[in-house]
Amino acid sequence: MSGSQTALRNAAILILLVLICWQLLYWDVGDIALRSPAQTLSYVGTLLVGDMIWPHLWETMRAFVMALILAIVSGLTIGFTLGYSRSAAQTFEPILVAFYSIPKITLYPILLLIFGLGISAKVAFGTIHGIIPIALFTMNAVRNVRPVLIKTGKVMQLSQADMVRTILFPAALPEIFTGLRVGFSLTLIGTLLGEMFASQSGLGFLLMNAIGLHNIDLIMAITLILVVFAATVSSVLLFYDHKLHGQR
Amino acid sequence: MTSAAHVTLRAAEKSFQRPGSKEIVHAMGPIDLDLRKGEFFAVVGPSGCGKSTMLELIAGLTTASKGGVEFEGNAIGNRIPDGVGVVFQEDASFPWMTVRNNIEFGLRRTKLSREEREGRVSRALNMMGLSAFAESYPAQLSGGMRQRVCIARTLVTQPRLILLDEPFGALDQQTRLLMGDELLRLWRHTGATVFLITHALDEAAMLADRIGVMSARPGRLLDIVETGWPKDRDSRIVEDNRFGEITARLWRSLRTESMKSMGKAGAA
Amino acid sequence: MSRPAIYRLVIILGFVALLEVLCLTGTIDVITMQPPHRMIMDLFAMLSSGSLNAAIAKTLSNAAIAFVLALVVGVMTAVVLYRFRLARDVLDPLFATYYAIPVFAFYPLLIIVLGLGDAPQILLGFMLAVVAVIVNTLNGLDRVPRVLLKTARVNHMGPVETAAKIMLPSAAPYVLTGAKLAVAYSLIGIIGAEFIMSRGGMGYEISFAYNNFDNATMYPLIILILFVSISVNTILAYWEKRLMRRRGQG
Numbered sequence: 044m045s046g047s048q049t050a051l052r053n054a055a056i057l058i059l060l061v062l063i064c065w066q067l068l069y070w071d072v073g074d075i076a077l078r079s080p081a082q083t084l085s086y087v088g089t090l091l092v093g094d095m096i097w098p099h100l101w102e103t104m105r106a107f108v109m110a111l112i113l114a115i116v117s118g119l120t121i122g123f124t125l126g127y128s129r130s131a132a133q134t135f136e137p138i139l140v141a142f143y144s145i146p147k148i149t150l151y152p153i154l155l156l157i158f159g160l161g162i163s164a165k166v167a168f169g170t171i172h173g174i175i176p177i178a179l180f181t182m183n184a185v186r187n188v189r190p191v192l193i194k195t196g197k198v199m200q201l202s203q204a205d206m207v208r209t210i211l212f213p214a215a216l217p218e219i220f221t222g223l224r225v226g227f228s229l230t231l232i233g234t235l236l237g238e239m240f241a242s243q244s245g246l247g248f249l250l251m252n253a254i255g256l257h258n259i260d261l262i263m264a265i266t267l268i269l270v271v272f273a274a275t276v277s278s279v280l281l282f283y284d285h286k287l288h289g290q291r
Numbered sequence: 292m293t294s295a296a297h298v299t300l301r302a303a304e305k306s307f308q309r310p311g312s313k314e315i316v317h318a319m320g321p322i323d324l325d326l327r328k329g330e331f332f333a334v335v336g337p338s339g340c341g342k343s344t345m346l347e348l349i350a351g352l353t354t355a356s357k358g359g360v361e362f363e364g365n366a367i368g369n370r371i372p373d374g375v376g377v378v379f380q381e382d383a384s385f386p387w388m389t390v391r392n393n394i395e396f397g398l399r400r401t402k403l404s405r406e407e408r409e410g411r412v413s414r415a416l417n418m419m420g421l422s423a424f425a426e427s428y429p430a431q432l433s434g435g436m437r438q439r440v441c442i443a444r445t446l447v448t449q450p451r452l453i454l455l456d457e458p459f460g461a462l463d464q465q466t467r468l469l470m471g472d473e474l475l476r477l478w479r480h481t482g483a484t485v486f487l488i489t490h491a492l493d494e495a496a497m498l499a500d501r502i503g504v505m506s507a508r509p510g511r512l513l514d515i516v517e518t519g520w521p522k523d524r525d526s527r528i529v530e531d532n533r534f535g536e537i538t539a540r541l542w543r544s545l546r547t548e549s550m551k552s553m554g555k556a557g558a559a
Numbered sequence: 560m561s562r563p564a565i566y567r568l569v570i571i572l573g574f575v576a577l578l579e580v581l582c583l584t585g586t587i588d589v590i591t592m593q594p595p596h597r598m599i600m601d602l603f604a605m606l607s608s609g610s611l612n613a614a615i616a617k618t619l620s621n622a623a624i625a626f627v628l629a630l631v632v633g634v635m636t637a638v639v640l641y642r643f644r645l646a647r648d649v650l651d652p653l654f655a656t657y658y659a660i661p662v663f664a665f666y667p668l669l670i671i672v673l674g675l676g677d678a679p680q681i682l683l684g685f686m687l688a689v690v691a692v693i694v695n696t697l698n699g700l701d702r703v704p705r706v707l708l709k710t711a712r713v714n715h716m717g718p719v720e721t722a723a724k725i726m727l728p729s730a731a732p733y734v735l736t737g738a739k740l741a742v743a744y745s746l747i748g749i750i751g752a753e754f755i756m757s758r759g760g761m762g763y764e765i766s767f768a769y770n771n772f773d774n775a776t777m778y779p780l781i782i783l784i785l786f787v788s789i790s791v792n793t794i795l796a797y798w799e800k801r802l803m804r805r806r807g808q809g
Contacts, residue, residue, distance in 0.1 A: 049648075053648050053649045053651070053652070054652055056649050057649050057650065057652060057653055060649070061653075072671075072672055075671060076668045076671035076672055077668060130562075130563065133561075133563035134563040134566040134567050134570070135567075137567060138567060138570070138571070140792075140796070141789050141792065141793075143743075144739060144740075144742065144743050144788055144789065144792035145743065145784075145785050145788045145789060146743055146746040146747040146750055146784065146788060147747075148747050148750055148751050148754070149746075149750060149765070149781050149784045149785065150781070151754075152765060152766075152769040152777055152781070153592070153778075153781065155769070156590070156591040156592065157591060157592075189381065191379050191381040191382070191383045192383060192385065194352060194377075194379060194383070195377075195379070195383040195441075197352060197371060198350060198352070198371055198375070198376075198377045199371075199396075199397065199399060199400065200371050200373075200400055201399065201400070205399070209396070209399070210385070213385065213387045213388075214385070214386075214387070216387070224655075225658070227659070228656065228657075228658040228659035229658060229659075231659045232658060232659060232661060235661050236661075236663070236751070239663070239755070240754065247661075250661070250664055251755075254664075254666075254667045254755065254756070257667070259668075262664060262667065262668070265664070266661065266664040266665070269660070269661050269664070270660050270661075273656055273659030273660055274652075274656045274659070274660075276659075277652075277655060277656035277659055278652050278655070278656060281652060281655045281656070
């Protein structure tokens with residue numbers, strides 16, 4: 044069985060396991076706290092056919108994409124700069140690492156005070172979640188490029204820009220990509236959390252609303268939509284991640 | 292007046308400061324050396340004696356702390372001179388490119404027409420026996436073949452000076468011997484001056500016109516041995532009577548130096 | 560102190576000084592943020608008055624419990640998964656996509672099932688932290704040099720002994736990496752849960768203070784959490800560095 048066939052088979056097994064556990068949990072806990080997979084799926088169907096959910100979906104997507112672009116561009120820039128310059132790295136890396144380790148959720152009130160309620164706060168939440176892992180992974184990727192490859196570039200008298208473009212970037216790409224993958228997940232979570240606390244629209248807001256109204260159908264439906272979206276994109280990114288690493 | 296030598300080291304010395312301490316390490320020199328145009332020159336010496344430093348000085352990858360280095364009569368500053376090719380000990384092939392693209396990368400800074408480029412790449416592929424693997428990726432090749440890719444990448448630029456820093460160090464003995472033969476073929480074919488660093492005495496004795504013996508750190512040239520081999524030689528030169536003498540002479544000079552180096556290396 | 564450390568200190572102090580100036584001159588209005596010196600003073604006042612000590616203790620102890628649980632269960636799970644390749648391969652995509660899942664959405668469900676005590680929060684913190692531990696521990700186990708495992712076999716060591724005496728010590732730096740992440744995630748889980756729905760704890764107090772424009776309470780609490788997480792992280796990082804250095808990998 045080929046590699047990708049095995050991967051698909053494993054994914055199918057995983058999904059099946061999740062569904063079974065879900066159903067068992069439902070039978071155990073009951074309607075008071077859960078809905079069965081079938082019920083949730085049909086509710087999702089109803090939602091997608093209707094009008095209510097689409098503006099919220101659009102709102103979340105909008106904020107998420109903005110946050111992601113910001114996080115990627117800034118993260119890559121910071122990562123490359125720190126990876127290239129040893130002194131900058133030595134000075135700033137501990138600050139970055141410390142920032143990574145703090146529960147950014149505690150900064151939300153401050154961000155809310157700065158940005159007010161609205162889309163900029165959400166984008167800010169999303170960005171601060173994603174930017175650090177992207178920067179850190181990129182920095183390490185550039186630092187870990189084998190010295191012999193850089194020496195080779197020097198011997199070929201490559202200009203600085205050429206060196207970055209043709210040697211540094213491709214050599215560092217697998218690890219950068221892992222950082223982008225992690226950044227994607229964290230930015231999504233950050234944007235959602237932002238919506239839960241700081242917004243009047245979007246899936247996060249809907250979720251908080253549903254929690255407040257004890258609307259279990261909606262809670263489960265939204266969670267399912269989010270999980271399917273995140274899992275699908277993440278798996279595609281993971282596939283490419285493995286391919287990039289496999290080339291070595 | 293420019294000297295007739297292809298490469299000249301004049302009282303060249305290299306010292307550097309260990310990162311994170313005030314200690315200054317005198318790595319190499321002073322060394323005086325003239326490389327004749329078109330000769331095959333090997334350098335042997337104990338570990339840590341500064342052989343690689345000497346190569347990096349000639350390649351322009353580092354500058355001398357004292358004294359100077361010249362290539363074709365021009366001083367080498369921090370610039371990498373044109374016409375110099377370098378092969379390192381570690382595998383420097385780019386894992387994200389095919390063999391062909393790896394080799395073509397060597398022509399990056401040249402302004403050749405497409406036909407010329409393809410021509411040079413094909414010739415290099417042939418010369419190094421890689422034609423069947425042109426579209427493979429380095430990860431699919433053995434260590435020896437990857438080194439051949441690196442050598443081919445150097446060859447396409449038609450260098451006048453080829454520097455090799457223990458290029459076969461990571462390979463097994465039989466492959467080394469065969470690669471040695473290939474190196475000799477290349478040397479004759481290209482007419483370039485070859486500067487080879489190796490820790491294998493038999494390799495130096497077999498391949499080179501002249502062999503420089505370096506002392507333990509700070510490395511200085513203790514002796515230069517002339518082999519006087521005919522130009523069209525190969526690894527079967529080991530059968531010649533003088534091969535044993537030359538290797539013995541190298542070891543005589545090196546043995547004490549190596550022991551000194553091991554003593555120091557214990558503390559490193 | 561090394562040069563980069565000095566630069567860092569200067570940058571951080573410079574940033575704080577900048578904030579101080581911006582706040583004092585009114586460029587940043589007092590409703591948004593107070594001057595840093597006020598924050599510190601309020602922090603001391605809060606701690607000495609002890610008014611919020613119960614909340615602080617509640618949050619920190621819950622986070623600690625979640626952390627320890629995540630560490631223990633995470634490491635054991637990783638060791639088991641390392642052994643059973645199929646299970647690991649099946650779960651691998653789950654781990655890789657796990658952190659994009661809004662685990663907080665399950666909080667109300669947890670409350671319904673487990674009641675209104677501390678258990679749902681701790682479980683949430685645990686759920687967030689455990690995967691980081693598993694992934695990093697697996698990474699470390701993958702990097703145990705084969706030759707060490709062969710040595711274990713040659714010395715007639717059984718699987719449990721091999722895991723405990725050879726694999727885990729060898730993977731220790733990576734386990735520590737997972738632990739550092741687990742600290743952050745445990746705190747996020749507890750505090751996030753307290754934001755959403757809680758009767759006490761620092762998250763609840765911060766949320767309450769925010770809604771009541773009580774910056775004098777809100778900022779000190781935030782600073783306290785930042786201080787705790789950075790300290791624990793620094794200790795773990797220091798330990799990790801020592802381990803790496805001892806192995807010549809630092």
